[in-house]
Each structure stands twice: as C-alpha cells, then as structure tokens.
Amino acid sequence: MSTTHDVAVVGATGLVGETMIRTLEERSFPVGKLYPLASRRSAGRTVAFRGEPIPVGVLDDFDFGQVRIALFSAGGSVSAEFAPRAAEAGAVAIDNTSHFRRDDDIPLVVPEVNAHRVADYTNRGIIANPNCSTIQLVVALKPIHDAVGIERINVATYQAISGAGRAALEAMSEDAHRMVAGGDAAQRGKEKHVAFNAVPHIADFLDNGYTLEEMKMVWETRKILEDPAILVNPTAVRVPVHYGHSEAVHIETRKRITAAEARELLGNAPGVSVIDGHEVGSYPTAATDAAHRDAVYVGRIREDLSHPRGLDLWIVADNIRKGAALNSVQIAEILAKRFL
Secondary structure, eight states, X not given: OOSOEEEEEETTTSHHHHHHHHHHHHTTOOEEEEEEEEOGXXXXXXXXXXXXXXXXXXXXXXXXXXXXXXXXXXOHHHHHHHHHHHHHTTOEEEEOSSTTTTOTTSOBXXXXXXXXXXXXXXXXXXXXXXXXXXXXXXXXXXXXXXXXXXXXXXXXXXXXXXXXXXXXXXXXXXXXXHHHTTOOOOOBTTBOOOTTOOBOOOSOBOTTSOBHHHHHHHHHHHHHHTOTTOEEEEEEEEOSOSSOEEEEEEEEESSOOOHHHHHHHXXXXXXXXXXXXXXXXXXXXIIIIITTOOSEEEEEEEEOTTOTTEEEEEEEEOTTIIIIIHHHHHHHXXXXXXXX
C-alpha cells in the first residue's frame, strides 16, 4: 500500500463513521485526502484526522469522482441511492448497511473468512459489510467449519445498545440514571426500555416469527461460509451494555471435534483471541475484553452434553469496531493492496 487513495466516509458524524475515520488513522491506511460526508444537518461540523480538523461535506453535493474508496454507514436508503453513484463515478463502495447484502452479485466479505470475494467488487463496484453479529460468529466458526463441517448453529445474541445508534445509547444511559435515583425509565411508546433489562426484539418481526435481525444472521452466515446447507437458528436480544455483542453459540458438526481440538484451531485462527479457562474470570466479556478492541474473543469452549457432535462457545466482539468500522477498513486494505 505504498500509493495513497482518496477516501470518502459517508455518515462521518455517526458512531460507526467516527470509528471508521479513527480506524483509518490507527491502522495507517494510505489515505491521500479524506472526505467526511453527512447530511446538511451536519454542515459546519468538523472531524479530526491526523491531528487536523476536517470540515464535514454535504453528501448531496459530493462528486464521488474525487475518491477511489467510499465507506458508507449512513443507513440503507442512503446507500441505496449513493453507493451506485459512487461506483458509477469510479469509486469502490464498501457499504455497512444491509441494503446490498443479499444481492447475489455483491460480495459479502469478512476478511478473515472469505477475503477472496473482494475480487468480485468488479461486478457492481460495491462490497457489502455484514451484520455485526454475523461477523463475530463467522470469524470464530470458520476454522471449525473448515476442519469438520458445521451442520447446525443455535445462537443467542446479547447485543450492545450502541448497535442501535447514538440516540439509543444516550437514552439507555438516561434511563439508567433515572432508575438508580428511584425513578422510572422514560416511556417510548410500546418499546420496552433496555436499562437493567434484556429485550428479545431487534428490528421488525417477520411472518415466520423471527425478527429481521435474526434472519440476517441466517442469510449472511450461509453466504459468507458459502454453504447454503447450514442450519442457523438465532435469537437476538438487546442488553444494557454500551459496546460489545456477546453470543452463546451451540453448533452441531458433521464430524466430531473435541473441545481441545477446537481450542487449538481457534488459538491459531486470524482475528481470534481465546480466553478459555475454568477459573473465575477466565472467559471474555464485552465490557472487560471486547469493548474498543479489534479481536473476536472466544471462551467457554466445551463439548455439549446433549449431542454427540455438539460444541458450545461464548463469543464476544466490539460491534462498532470489528462489527462495522474495522471490518470495512480491512476490506479497504485488501482492495488497496491487491486491486487498486
């Protein structure tokens, strides 16, 4: 990556956009000129990059012919309109929304799992970034799937409130302060508050009784692992954690694998950090290990008592970093090194 590339970040003032910019700097991505973009509401704001304040541009007015890479994290409707515009102007759009993920000709990429799919950006000039919960799941399961195959995945996610955006993060904190002081959480229609609670509802319910968030994990896991036969049964829960999603995962493999064998595979897997002992604290948690860090952490690795080819794992990762910003930047790094 000796040459530089001009980069646009769409949604630059959001949680993910800010983290994308910070990650570009931390990883020394060869940015020539950075163009932070947002809606007109953000006009006049600046973002910090390499110690300098950079004015936030208005997305509607931007000419994507000025950049080679465009990172998108401003909502599906924005990506639907502007990612194709960026591609038509000659940029490669890396989209963090769900809008393009199920399109057969759009690569859905987790670099530790299917980096070879980055080459398919030439189809439409767009690469999709998967759902945050899917990313950490497939990073941890890829080495096991390669070794013995996976037939079925049961997963319950415990997802940080930051995944719902800055406003939700602030609302939960406000509710927590009220409740600690002896008051009640604010009423927000029929929505149940997340502070001191666990809410089994993320995104809209679908006709099959699952939520859209849960079905994203089904569709995306199969696409990324390139195995449509894998059965995936998810339950997605919002919990009062600021940063870091947690997942209790039960898998049924095609060939038996022991916990020790799985532990060794995961210990050598890219992007994975194993914290797995039988003492107090010898397991990863979102707040103490994953938050603001890049790795996918795996612990509680054990053979399932109820199934002869079952394995249980506990997986945590920062949903804003690895689940969004970092994964996008890693894709950009592959593009810069191999294709641009």
